Amino acid sequence: EKTEPFLQVVRTLFANKGFRSAIIVHSIWTISVYMTVGFMGTYKTKELLLTVGTVQIINIVACLARALVSKPIAHFADKRSYAKGIELGMTIAAVGYLVNIFTTPNMWWLVILYTVLYHVACAGTSQNMMNMVYSYVDSKYFVQASAIKYSVSGLCGFGASMLGSRILSAVQSSGNTFVGISLYGQQLLSAISLVIVIVA
Secondary structure (H helix, E strand, C coil), rough: CCCHHHCCCCCCHHHHHHHHHHHHHHHHHCCCCCCCCHHHHHHHHCCCCHHHHHHHHHHHHHHHHHHHHHHHHHHHHHHHCHHHHHHHHHHHHHHHHHHHHHCCCCHHCCHHHHHHHHHHHHHHHHHHHHHHHHHHHHHHHHHHHHHHHHHHHHHHHHHHHHHHHHHHHHHHCCCCEEEEEEEHHHHHHHHHHHHHHHHH
């Protein structure tokens, strides 16, 4: 089978404004996720004092919630567009990050709502992020376009997790305070992710 040289494919893809937009929105979304989500496990067990069993029950409930909404969200995206499906997922994620800003040991139960909202949001973002490529790129370039998009967003996510780790360490080393305000690092990370997902 004849294939175009990779560099030529890259030039073709990046000349496509829609594809560039797809990379940007996916990268911003990935930054918002990696900034906070990876640090929530220790927050649940250390600061919120939840047992591993309780955390797993919360995760199971959240996964079931995602399963229940996946089909309706898929129908919504099929009717409106993949981009609208992503927008719906990001809106739900924004509400989740907002809830998580107020999650403290005294209001630990908010982490249940946050976890459910995050998983439900992924029903809107995950598959639609992949499918969105079909909206802007010729199907013969789908594999290369997807590989490029996920590579760029993955690097952005990795950088966000490194930055998030530094922010978390700084807040913890200052006695869980930030500019004189008493808070946990994960609350600050959630606030940052909220702003980022709104930008996306």
